[in-house]
Amino acid sequence: MSFADITLEEKQRVLSEFSAVKADFASRHWFPGTSGNLSMRIGPYEPSAFYFAVTASGKDKTKSTPEDFLFVDQDGNACETTSLRPSAETSLHREIYRLTGAGAIFHIHSVFNNLVSELFWEQRSVPIEGVELIKAFNIWDEDAVINVPIVPNYANVPQIVPEIEPVLNPRVPGLLIRKHGVCAWGKDASEAKKHLEAFEFLFEYVFRWQLLKQGK
Ligand SMILES: CSCCC(=O)C(=O)COP(=O)(O)O
Numbered sequence: 001m002s003f004a005d006i007t008l009e010e011k012q013r014v015l016s017e018f019s020a021v022k023a024d025f026a027s028r029h030w031f032p033g034t035s036g037n038l039s040m041r042i043g044p045y046e047p048s049a050f051y052f053a054v055t056a057s058g059k060d061k062t063k064s065t066p067e068d069f070l071f072v073d074q075d076g077n078a079c080e081t082t083s084l085r086p087s088a089e090t091s092l093h094r095e096i097y098r099l100t101g102a103g104a105i106f107h108i109h110s111v112f113n114n115l116v117s118e119l120f121w122e123q124r125s126v127p128i129e130g131v132e133l134i135k136a137f138n139i140w141d142e143d144a145v146i147n148v149p150i151v152p153n154y155a156n157v158p159q160i161v162p163e164i165e166p167v168l169n170p171r172v173p174g175l176l177i178r179k180h181g182v183c184a185w186g187k188d189a190s191e192a193k194k195h196l197e198a199f200e201f202l203f204e205y206v207f208r209w210q211l212l213k214q215g216k
C-alpha cells in the first residue's frame with residue numbers, strides 16, 4: 001500500500017489520537033526541556049513499506065500546534081511536502097517498527113529511567129522481580145522476572161540503531177538508552193501508553209528498592 005492510498009479520515013483519526021496522547025503525557029511533565037518523541041503507525045505493516053506519524057524535532061511537546069507531527073515512511077522520509085523535520089530519533093522508531101511491527105512507540109526522558117539505566121549499566125539490563133505490575137506486559141507468571149535491556153547512548157543517534165536488535169526481548173516491549181530515556185511500544189497507542197506507564201512505575205520501584213536495601 002502507498003501512503004496516498006490511506007484515507008484522509010484515517011490520517012485525521014491517527015493525528016487526533018496522537019494529539020490526545022501527547023497532551024496527556026505533557027500533563028504528566030514527561031517532556032522536560034523539549035525531550036521525548038512519539039510515533040504512531042498508520043495503515044498496514046509491510047516490512048518494505050510502512051508509514052508513521054512522528055513528532056517534529058526540537059519542539060516544545062507541551063504545546064499543541066498544527067505543526068506538531070509529520071508522516072514519514074519506513075526510511076524516515078516525509079510522505080508529504082512539509083518544512084517540519086522529523087524527530088532526531090526517528091531512526092530508533094524505524095528500527096523498532098522493523099523489528100517488532102508495533103503500532104505505536106513512545107520515548108520519554110525521566111529521572112528514574114535515567115537513574116536505573118546507569119545503576120544497571122554494567123549488566124546491560126534492569127532486572128525487575130516479582131512486581132505485580134509486570135502483568136501490564138501480559139506476563140502472568142507467579143513471581144515473574146523481566147530484564148529491560150539497556151543500549152548505549154551516542155550523540156550520533158543512528159549509531160544506537162545496531163545496538164537494538166541483539167538485546168531486544170520479545171516479552172519486554174521496551175528498552176532503555178543509557179542516561180537518556182526509555183522507548184516503550186505496543187500494538188496500538190493505548191497499549192504503548194499502558195506499557196510506558198508500567199515501565200515508569202517499575203523503574204521508580206526498582207530504584208527506591210535499591211536505596212532501601214542499602215539503608216539509604
Ligand atoms: C532536548 S533532549 C535531546 C534530544 C532527545 O533526546 C529527544 O528526545 C528529543 O529529540 P527530538 O528531535 O525528537 O525533539
Ligand SMILES: [Zn+2]
Pocket residue numbers: 035036037089107108109180181
Ligand atoms: Zn531522547
